[in-house]
Amino acid sequence: MTQSLNTVWHHAIVTREQREAQNGHKSCVLWFTGLSGAGKSTLAHAVEERLHQMDFRTFVLDGDNIRHGLSSNLSFSEDDRRENIRRIGEVAKLVMEAGVMVMTAFISPFRTDREAVRKLMPDGDFFEIYCKASLETCEARDVKGFYKRARAGEIRNYTGIDSPYQAPEEAEIIIHTDILSIDESVEEVLRLL
Numbered sequence: 001m002t003q004s005l006n007t008v009w010h011h012a013i014v015t016r017e018q019r020e021a022q023n024g025h026k027s028c029v030l031w032f033t034g035l036s037g038a039g040k041s042t043l044a045h046a047v048e049e050r051l052h053q054m055d056f057r058t059f060v061l062d063g064d065n066i067r068h069g070l071s072s073n074l075s076f077s078e079d080d081r082r083e084n085i086r087r088i089g090e091v092a093k094l095v096m097e098a099g100v101m102v103m104t105a106f107i108s109p110f111r112t113d114r115e116a117v118r119k120l121m122p123d124g125d126f127f128e129i130y131c132k133a134s135l136e137t138c139e140a141r142d143v144k145g146f147y148k149r150a151r152a153g154e155i156r157n158y159t160g161i162d163s164p165y166q167a168p169e170e171a172e173i174i175i176h177t178d179i180l181s182i183d184e185s186v187e188e189v190l191r192l193l
Helices: 016-023 040-053 063-068 078-097 111-120 135-140 146-151 182-192
Strands: 028-033 058-062 101-105 126-132 173-176
Touching: 016 078, 028 040, 028 078, 028 111, 040 058, 040 063, 040 101, 040 126, 040 182, 058 063, 058 078, 063 078, 078 101, 078 111, 111 126, 126 182, 135 146, 173 182
Parallel strands: 028 101, 028 126, 058 101, 126 173
Antiparallel strands: none
């Protein structure tokens, strides 16, 4: 992707720091990653609910929701998956600049893509949260039936079946979502923060 030579970044008069001061908290990006069915969306929304109850400004960017709009023109090819994550990273950065604690719930299967998003953020503002669950657990939780269809050859390039998931090597935290309850998982994330 090439950047237009006819655009210049516009610096806002109201700064991120001013927005954070008004909100009474720092903004950041919590990047939930893991296999489909590992509990990313469930945990991201539960963390958001808890933070909201504590008067934090929050927003969840969810994989399926983004695929309905911002990334509706993308397939699930490796290149399009990379582009999807690049777009999400850019959106997450903008929302964080608005003073909001952003949670993202995306498989984001490729380590290099997650690292590229991390590099978009100032140091200490990106928290990679690996929702770790065995493939067997994820398949057992397969409410959408995608694993079954992938195993039957009806879906190609399905992460964990015929497309790889590269687990984080240095995530800020690993949540064993096949062992911990949702409440225990939320507490782990809040301790991280």
